[in-house]
Amino acid sequence: MKRRNFLTRMLAGGALGLGAGCSRKIEPTSRRTEDSPASPDSGSGKTVREPSREIPVLAETDVLVIGGGPAGVAAAIAAARTGADTWLVERYNHLGGLWTGGLVLPLLSTHAVDRQSRTRQVIFGIGGEMAGRLKSLGMAISEVNPVIDPEAGKFVLEEMIRESGVKMLYHTWAAQVIRQDRTIRGVFVESKSGRSAILAKVVIDCTGDGDILHWAGERYEVMKYHIGLVHRLGNIDRIDARKPGYVKRGIGDPTPIPGVNWVNMHGPDEQDGLDVRNLSRLQMDFRREIWENVQRIRQTPGYEQVFLLDTASQLGVRMSRIVEAEYRLTLEDTMTFREFEDAIGVSGAWTTMLYKGKKVPKTERPCWQIPYRSLVPRQTENLLVAGRCFCFEPALVEDTRIIGTCLVTGHGAGAAAGLAVQQREAVRHVDRSRLKQLLLRQGVWLG
Amino acid sequence: MAGLTSLGRRIGFRGLSAAAAALLAAPLGWKAFAGLYLWLSPFLLLNSALALRSFVELNALGFLVLAAALAQKRWFCRHLCPVGWGCDLAASCRQRRNFSTAGFPHVGRWLAASSLAASCIGVPLFQILDPMALFHGFFTPLSAGISAGALPGCLGLPLVWILSLWYPGLWCSRLCPLGGLQEEIAPIGRLLKPKAGKADPASPTPGTRRRWLLSSLAAGVAAALLAPRALASKKDYLRPPGSMPVDRFAALCLRCGNCIRGCPTGILHHHMDAAEPISWMVPSIRFEQGYCLEPCNLCSRVCPSGAITLFDPAAKDRLPIGLAEIREEECLLAKNRECDRCKASCRYRAIAMTARRGSLLTLPEVLPKKCVGCGACEVICPTRAVRIRPGPPGT
Ligand SMILES: Cc1cc2nc3c(=O)[nH]c(=O)nc-3n(C[C@H](O)[C@H](O)[C@H](O)COP(=O)(O)OP(=O)(O)OC[C@H]3O[C@@H](n4cnc5c(N)ncnc54)[C@H](O)[C@@H]3O)c2cc1C
């Protein structure tokens, strides 16, 4: 009897103890509040009205490419090779953008794993030609992700522009677009020669920062990211490690020129790359920091001969605008050999990534196709976007902002622009199969 | 046709049940249904419910079986138990007739009663001997690989079956705590029935019964009072989110391996620490190939013991596994290399990149208030500069 009592009581007690409302689950508390974005400082708040005036037309062309970085150069050459009359506008005095003027010397993501799990080269086409020419000049270290000499880069890119018949405008800033309904008739530019207009059938935004798409009224998101300033050191080969008091110091990485190293700078995070006052402040802070750092190096025994060769002429803005295009490339696309019927090229992988909670080492990462639609903004009929501001989800940023990818998107946009001119079509309606054939003829690997 | 029916009879319903249990225990992506049979055991149900004074929805299965066992003595043993099915199969193989369990003490009943008594004080003493726990432990190497940590767990089931070769019926009728529990509650079931039957001739006399009860009660309570010290591991290790505090975890965990099999990113392993045998085989986290996925709560859904408390995925930011720690001198950024991976991988925004004045360096910094120790940064860091250290106890 007693045992039964005990058990009955225990069970009853248990049931009571459990009772209603004793369900065991940890529920979320309140929603996590998102970090509120800092409000942009709009300067003094005052405005003045610019008087309207007649602007001379500098040129009328088929294709106008704004920005002479890796994307812009590839785009201009690709367009010119379709037979289109092509102009290229660059605000500084060199081609190559951050790759050369920014002293960001490694051309990353040239290789990745294909469907047969073999590591192979994926960047061909105009980007591949550039790498090949630099290599044959002895100005590129290594086949995979080559590190180039910046002056050789500027030279080779300029030679290729010359050969293709692209009309080059240096020292010229694009300043505004000439909008008409859903098309842009051209772009206003500023230079020593004053303000002028270049009219074009198709415009390609390769400014990296998406200046053109912003003026064209396209939608985009702004990503605040690290900004840095790269510099180079000379006389690295004259460092004397046997000197008493010698200690190892961070002196960057080798370039194709003996005795010259390039020194990367990651720089502060969450920087606004579109605020010129911020850019100017950073420029000054960085220059001073670099100078002082090099002095510290020179005072270290053994390093006396090392000197600051140069700081980059372009401030290293990694990210700013990301356009909203017809398609947003996703991490999943790049991890699963996603095939696109409108693929314009394939890019590679240089970094290990996380996917679905698991690590995918860089040596096992698949190559990934880039669809044409991710270069086509939603509204404007004759605007294409290439380079680090094309349309992707931010989780992909380390792969999409990279020089190799910029070369691929540039090539695709240039060829498509040429085709749009030929077909007298809006860029969005370019015939996909003809684009594919054209790209294959131009040496692009489509996977 | 006749062949099929006779085959069917030979396999029997329990054989089918055993096959189903094995399928559900295998790592076939059952998600929340992985290891479903663990939830059927009323012994596990009562242990966890009494120890934690709470239950979860899936416990309803255990209650159903409990009710069935009240209606029919050893209902679970007769109709469902895959372990018992294997024992009988083993026994029939050797046909050893001259062994009788008659003189053998009812260890299982004693285990059941004392375990439940101890559970009331919070320590489910013998639940790791539950046949469903043994059965599932056996399947763990299929997904987690054979390791010294998992070995004791996968030996339980074969041992029970080998025992049945020499001593048929011994496990089921005398040793199994789940069987013991069903025997213990059978008298209540008879009481509940309209026509109370006579006393079970096999049951002990009232005098022995009292002694039984007292001894099991006393042993359970004494063990439970002593146990917290003996069963509490002192050294913290990385445990799944929502885990009970480390001093109770080892005592609550069944070692069934359900969470380890379920984890979609494969970060759970059997814990092995020679210095702390008490936490042997419980799940612990290694961030090698993956991290704790943000929208996932699978381990907490499949944990039948409550060692991992069921949680809503949205509550994960309050359930830290640990805290990230960065050795700056190892960080790529300290060498001016391009990297942002730890910060970019953090869904909780717990890593900030801070510029160091006076040098060119911007280095990652952990914000302890936001970090939950999900391990994404540890996995992605190319130089292994980031490590998750076991943090404050979960719930
Ligand atoms: C510090 C740093 C390190 C990096 N490290 C690497 C690395 O190691 N490897 C790698 O592959 N990538 C690296 N990257 C990324 C890569 O260098 C760039 O993302 C890539 O060069 C972008 O190419 P782009 O053609 O889109 O733009 P950019 O290279 O920025 O070129 C844009 C060009 O457009 C011009 N321009 C802009 N606005 C106007 C305007 N309004 N009018 C006229 N011209 C205009 C600019 O002067 C510039 O020449 C790094 C970037 C930075 C900042």
Ligand code: SF4
């Ligand atoms: S992932 Fe590692 S190397 Fe990269 S920034 Fe973070 S700590 Fe540094």
